[in-house]
Amino acid sequence: MIRLEHVSKAYKTSTRPALDDVSVNVDKGEFVFLIGPSGSGKSTFLRLLLREELPSKGSIHVDTWNLTKLPRRRVPKLRQRIGCVFQDFRLLVNKTVAENVAFALEVIGKPPNTVRKVVPEVLQLVGLDGKADRMPNELSGGEQQRVAIARAFVNRPLVLLADEPTGNLDPDTSQDIMLLLERINRTGTTVLMATHDHSIVDSMRRRVVELQLGKVVRDDSRGVYGVGR
Numbered sequence: 001m002i003r004l005e006h007v008s009k010a011y012k013t014s015t016r017p018a019l020d021d022v023s024v025n026v027d028k029g030e031f032v033f034l035i036g037p038s039g040s041g042k043s044t045f046l047r048l049l050l051r052e053e054l055p056s057k058g059s060i061h062v063d064t065w066n067l068t069k070l071p072r073r074r075v076p077k078l079r080q081r082i083g084c085v086f087q088d089f090r091l092l093v094n095k096t097v098a099e100n101v102a103f104a105l106e107v108i109g110k111p112p113n114t115v116r117k118v119v120p121e122v123l124q125l126v127g128l129d130g131k132a133d134r135m136p137n138e139l140s141g142g143e144q145q146r147v148a149i150a151r152a153f154v155n156r157p158l159v160l161l162a163d164e165p166t167g168n169l170d171p172d173t174s175q176d177i178m179l180l181l182e183r184i185n186r187t188g189t190t191v192l193m194a195t196h197d198h199s200i201v202d203s204m205r206r207r208v209v210e211l212q213l214g215k216v217v218r219d220d221s222r223g224v225y226g227v228g229r
């Protein structure tokens, strides 16, 4: 599903590469934690998969797309199949919960009757039925993240990328969000999550890919956060 082969990324303004000869394969349906200290290259890894950046060396495949050869005009099609969730939720503040989720379908041209049918279904899936007409600022952080997950998932993406999705949440709420991501993963969606959260990684026992200074230093199939530390 995701294949990075000898990928390096050097930003123009940076002296050392953000990623340095990284090769990683992720199969369809896997759940992978991307861990490592600040600046180790986790966000760069995710940005490359979205084609927000191109690698300086190496090749990247996502599903049938060869990202290094993908023409710019095809990038929107790729991004339609990749859902994204961030630490700071990134909801549209002037739209209701339902409108935030509907917007993700409207921008890719889904007809109104599909939107009317699918939005309540996905809000139920994430545990937000009854909150469809609330504004984002009327929700808790955990609820806002559920909206963001609903929006990322409503189009049934192949891959869900999550960059520190629990970074602004307390431990109990974080656990709830992880249960939701697990549920989404069980539907067959590949999940790749960058995190600093030791307790989540340790409790889930999923694949752990650890980066340090842009290199993969560990890839464990049922890993914990702090091996050998």
Ligand SMILES: Nc1ncnc2c1ncn2[C@@H]1O[C@H](COP(=O)(O)OP(=O)(O)OP(=O)(O)O)[C@@H](O)[C@H]1O
Pocket (backbone or CB within 6 Å): 011, 012, 013, 014, 017, 018, 036, 037, 038, 039, 040, 041, 042, 043, 044, 045
């Ligand atoms: N747009 C950019 N321009 C120049 N350098 C960048 C850019 N984005 C990231 N970097 C550098 O690349 C390296 C990796 O950064 P990246 O954001 O990928 O790390 P990270 O592991 O996600 O860190 P954090 O956990 O703090 O989010 C860092 O040295 C950073 O300063």
